[in-house]
Structure formats: C-alpha cells, structure tokens
Amino acid sequence: MPVSLNTTMNTNQKITVRTLRDYKARGENILMLTAYDACTAAWAEAAGVPTILVGDSMGNTVLGYSNTIPVTLEESLAHTAAVRRGAPNAFVIGDMPFLSYQVSVEEAVRNAGRYLKECGADAVKLEGGLAMLPVIERLVTVGIPVVGHIGLLPQSVLKDGGYRLHGKADDEAQALVADAKALEKAGVCMMVLEGIPHELAASITAQVATPTIGIGAGPATDGQVQVLADLLGLNAGGFTPKHAKRYAELGETAIAAIRQYVSEVKNGDFPA
Numbered sequence: 001m002p003v004s005l006n007t008t009m010n011t012n013q014k015i016t017v018r019t020l021r022d023y024k025a026r027g028e029n030i031l032m033l034t035a036y037d038a039c040t041a042a043w044a045e046a047a048g049v050p051t052i053l054v055g056d057s058m059g060n061t062v063l064g065y066s067n068t069i070p071v072t073l074e075e076s077l078a079h080t081a082a083v084r085r086g087a088p089n090a091f092v093i094g095d096m097p098f099l100s101y102q103v104s105v106e107e108a109v110r111n112a113g114r115y116l117k118e119c120g121a122d123a124v125k126l127e128g129g130l131a132m133l134p135v136i137e138r139l140v141t142v143g144i145p146v147v148g149h150i151g152l153l154p155q156s157v158l159k160d161g162g163y164r165l166h167g168k169a170d171d172e173a174q175a176l177v178a179d180a181k182a183l184e185k186a187g188v189c190m191m192v193l194e195g196i197p198h199e200l201a202a203s204i205t206a207q208v209a210t211p212t213i214g215i216g217a218g219p220a221t222d223g224q225v226q227v228l229a230d231l232l233g234l235n236a237g238g239f240t241p242k243h244a245k246r247y248a249e250l251g252e253t254a255i256a257a258i259r260q261y262v263s264e265v266k267n268g269d270f271p272a
C-alpha cells in the first residue's frame, strides 16, 4: 500500500534537536508516539506528532515476542528505516535493543551510528542512567544525539522479575534524580521517565533543563510518549497498561472487516 505523505503537520518543517529545546523553552508539551512502519509513521506525522520513537516495544507489539529482550539490531534498523520513509520530517528516534550498546563503548558507537547512516534517524535512545554514562558521553562526543531513559527499564525485566513502579523508596528516588542530572550533564537531547511516581517526575523535570518525556510518570513532564498499539487498540482484547488510554479499537475494526471479506468471498458476493 503506498504511504501518503500529505500531512496536516507543517511538512516543510523538519523537527530537530533545536525544535525540541524551543518546545521546552516555550513550555509547549512535547508529543511522542511509537511507530514501527512507514504506514503508521505517516499517520502519526499527519496527526501532528513531531517525535516518533521506533521503540523496542516492537518486540511485544509487532514481532510477537513476549518482551523486548529478543529484539535484534537488524530488526530495529529495518523498522527505523521504514518509519523514516513514512515520516520524513518527524524527529525519528531509533531505540537500541538489548545488548546492542551494553557490551562495549566501541560496539555502542558503531551500532548507534548505523541508525543515523543507514536509517536516517535523528537520534538513538538507550536505557540506563549513571551506569550507561561512558557510552552516552562517547556517543554525544562523536555527534550522535541521544535520548536517555530512566525509571522502569523494560530491558531489565528479567533482572527485576517483572515491571514495577520505580523511585517509590527514598534511596531509589534519589538515585533517579542523580541519574537525570548525569544524563543532562552528558548532553542527552531528551530523557524518557518511565513508571515513576508523579511527584518525582515533576521534581526531576524542574531540576533539569533537558526536556523530560513521561510514560506512566504523570502530567508534569515536558512531554508524553505512548505506545501506538495501546492508543489505537491494535491488540484486540489484549492487555492495556494502566497508564495508557485507548482512543480507538482498530484491532476489533480490522477483525470485523476481514470477517466480512471472508464471508463475501465464501458467498460469492466479492468480487462482484
């Protein structure tokens, strides 16, 4: 299916790291949505979403894995390139999968660079605060824009034994503030705060000049990110996280449409 690139967003305006800084300076909410292919990326851009995360949530939402751990670098690169083709002006972020940046700084630089060189991405995202600082500092030094991600880290689901709110206890909250400040010092262009108490997200947002993007972190962050499949109800009857709001039930609509097609072909009503 051809992807229409006619959008209602100002399509002549390429979103850059400068645009993101201007959003925060003006106190404008920064909108981010995940997308994994050209079609849904074009939908997001047409709806006025300036920043698109090609999340490793693709593992659960489109690749059929039960978490993000199995997602490979090659899968992530292919999906990021598709999103770029569908949304030429959005700020596209490639989400580095598990073990593509943790093994060594050198490997992280080489892998991160592929998102920019081969996919046309504007930035990469990786999970972790202080522990990931040597990697993040090196990426920024060589000119790769980095989006940080702290709080609930889905790539640590096996270590943590599940998904839970982070930063409830005082020591965890203090560690997250230290992480956020370290990410800012390292020069990240945005940071995702996932699954942390609302007051803590508000406090971090007030303490850093870097735009914060929340998911399950309340309304006080500089922007919000949501997973497209949750928003559109793509996984008919499937699990929806507490922090998500379903704005449509496209999964149900699709099943009904396909059922009608099946029935019309069986009855001989289609093709006419």
Ligand code: KIV
Binding pocket: 034, 053, 054, 055, 056, 057, 058, 095, 192, 194, 215, 225, 227
């Ligand atoms: O992979 C993803 O979609 C993410 C968001 C939940 C922030 O990392």
